[in-house]
Amino acid sequence: AQSVTQLGSHVSVSEGALVLLRCNYSSSVPPYLFWYVQYPNQGLQLLLKYTTGATLVKGINGFEAEFKKSETSFHLTKPSAHMSDAAEYFCAVSINTNAGKSTFGDGTTLTVKP
Amino acid sequence: DTAVSQTPKYLVTQMGNDKSIKCEQNLGHDTMYWYKQDSKKFLKIMFSYNNKELIINETVPNRFSPKSPDKAHLNLHINSLELGDSAVYFCASSPLGGGGYNEQFFGPGTRLTVL
Numbered sequence: 001a002q003s004v005t006q007l008g009s010h011v012s013v014s015e016g017a018l019v020l021l022r023c024n025y026s027s028s029v030p031p032y033l034f035w036y037v038q039y040p041n042q043g044l045q046l047l048l049k050y051t052t053g054a055t056l057v058k059g060i061n062g063f064e065a066e067f068k069k070s071e072t073s074f075h076l077t078k079p080s081a082h083m084s085d086a087a088e089y090f091c092a093v094s095i096n097t098n099a100g101k102s103t104f105g106d107g108t109t110l111t112v113k114p
Numbered sequence: 115d116t117a118v119s120q121t122p123k124y125l126v127t128q129m130g131n132d133k134s135i136k137c138e139q140n141l142g143h144d145t146m147y148w149y150k151q152d153s154k155k156f157l158k159i160m161f162s163y164n165n166k167e168l169i170i171n172e173t174v175p176n177r178f179s180p181k182s183p184d185k186a187h188l189n190l191h192i193n194s195l196e197l198g199d200s201a202v203y204f205c206a207s208s209p210l211g212g213g214g215y216n217e218q219f220f221g222p223g224t225r226l227t228v229l
Contacts, residue, residue, distance in 0.1 A: 032214050032215045034217055036220075038155075041223075042222060042223070043118070043204055043206075043220030043221050043222050043223050044157075044204070044206075044218075044220040045220065046217040046218075046219075049215075049217055051215040088155055090157065094214045094215070095214050096214040096215065101159060101162060101170055102159075102218060104157045104158075104159075106154075106155075106156055107155045107156070107157070109155075
């Protein structure tokens with residue numbers, strides 16, 4: 001079975017500062033990893049994903065994440081936070097069986113201060 | 115065109131009532147899901163259907179019954195509603211049988227409030 005842990009349920013940064021949201025996973029087979037963003041009163045939308053190949057993955061809105069197998073991590077970063085980045089962020093893991101079921105982390109609320 | 119749509123967006127009802135939430139996707143995906151998001155924003159999968167067949171059924175009370183009339187639709191019927199059923203329910207879909215490596219496309223959610 002796979003699982004994912006998001007460290008820090010709330011992260012607060014100043015506008016223009018680095019954003020770092022942490023995600024660690026557990027999986028007995030090679031994982032597929034995802035970051036989703038949820039804006040207030042909306043559904044989740046994909047930011048980026050890692051399946052195979054290049055371990056540094058670039059997504060929408062200037063976000064990127066690096067798959068580090070040795071650390072079982074998939075942290076999300078953005079060099080410079082914007083007010084519009086304030087949202088809930090979910091890390092998710094799935095494997096190539098289990099009918100495409102993704103296991104989601106508990107989410108991290110990102111607050112951006114002016 | 116909305117990719118994954120849900121109706122209604124808001125649902126307020128009394129304990130003990132029966133209600134349904136409908137979901138439709140126009141992406142041509144094979145797999146559809148229902149998730150429950152509680153007040154702390156925790157997201158839990160409830161069901162998954164692949165080509166109208168149930169493939170994931172998490173430990174959900176049998177008061178919840180999904181129905182997939184065709185590949186593009188997945189409805190959720192809830193009997194005898196309880197206070198603890200209050201949550202936001204999300205429908206999602208993904209292509210190619212769900213295949214692990216495919217992302218999911220989420221609907222806007224249905225906020226259910228049980229009084």
